[in-house]
Amino acid sequence: MSPSLTVRRIAADQGAAFRELRTASLREAPYAFGETLEDALSADAARFDATAAQHAVSSDATTFILYTEGHPAGLIEAHFEDTPQRRAFVGELWVAPAVRHLRGGELLVNTAGEWLASEGAHEVFAWVTDSNRNAMRFYERLGFGPTGDHTRSAGASGELESLLVRHVQQASGDASHASSQ
Numbered sequence: 001m002s003p004s005l006t007v008r009r010i011a012a013d014q015g016a017a018f019r020e021l022r023t024a025s026l027r028e029a030p031y032a033f034g035e036t037l038e039d040a041l042s043a044d045a046a047r048f049d050a051t052a053a054q055h056a057v058s059s060d061a062t063t064f065i066l067y068t069e070g071h072p073a074g075l076i077e078a079h080f081e082d083t084p085q086r087r088a089f090v091g092e093l094w095v096a097p098a099v100r101h102l103r104g105g106e107l108l109v110n111t112a113g114e115w116l117a118s119e120g121a122h123e124v125f126a127w128v129t130d131s132n133r134n135a136m137r138f139y140e141r142l143g144f145g146p147t148g149d150h151t152r153s154a155g156a157s158g159e160l161e162s163l164l165v166r167h168v169q170q171a172s173g174d175a176s177h178a179s180s181q
């Protein structure tokens with residue numbers, strides 16, 4: 001039987017769980033993120049506590065955690081850019097290998113998208129490394145398309161990344177379709 005997957009916004013006291021998920025994601029999928037495992041491991045635990053406390057209440061940035069049978073098994077970050085355009089982004093998306101292909105990633109992206117929409121977003125953006133074909137296919141399947149913007153990753157690899165976008169109207173349509181399957 002498939003495990004049941006749920007998503008909840010991070011709570012202020014979940015700094016340790018957040019650190020565990022972030023280091024697990026950087027260890028398992030280092031190709032997917034600008035930050036390195038060494039960066040995360042060398043960071044003070046207090047940094048994760050502070051982010052959890054802020055993300056539990058902020059209207060500018062948050063983190064959602066995926067649970068399988070009550071155990072943390074994935075995460076996504078959502079934030080508004082600190083510019084006049086206030087573009088909305090998702091990032092740091094990771095689902096533990098044991099629970100992939102069960103729509104946990106989709107649940108995370110849709111939940112983060114709904115939160116961004118509730119805070120005023122009309123479009124949701126995501127940077128994806130071009131060589132990460134799984135993530136590209138994943139986001140395309142969820143209705144994200146190319147903006148035409150590209151950049152070099154800030155990480156040591158200097159890989160090319162592409163900016164994808166999904167309109168919020170489309171996001172809610174997809175979410176209701178997905179939940180009715």
Ligand SMILES: CC(C)(COP(=O)(O)OP(=O)(O)OC[C@H]1O[C@@H](n2cnc3c(N)ncnc32)[C@H](O)[C@@H]1OP(=O)(O)O)[C@@H](O)C(=O)NCCC(=O)NCCS
Nearest residue numbers: 029032093094095100101102103104105106128134135138
């Ligand atoms: C990308 C990721 C979050 C998807 O999570 P997930 O829970 O497996 O996603 P879903 O079950 O919602 O998958 C939806 C669809 O995405 C595509 N997909 C996901 N993983 C795939 C893979 N390894 N190979 C091919 N397609 C894949 C498929 O279309 C999949 O449908 P399917 O399961 O019927 O094949 C997960 O593979 C992951 O954490 N990867 C490593 C980290 C990463 O790349 N993060 C993204 C950074 S931009």
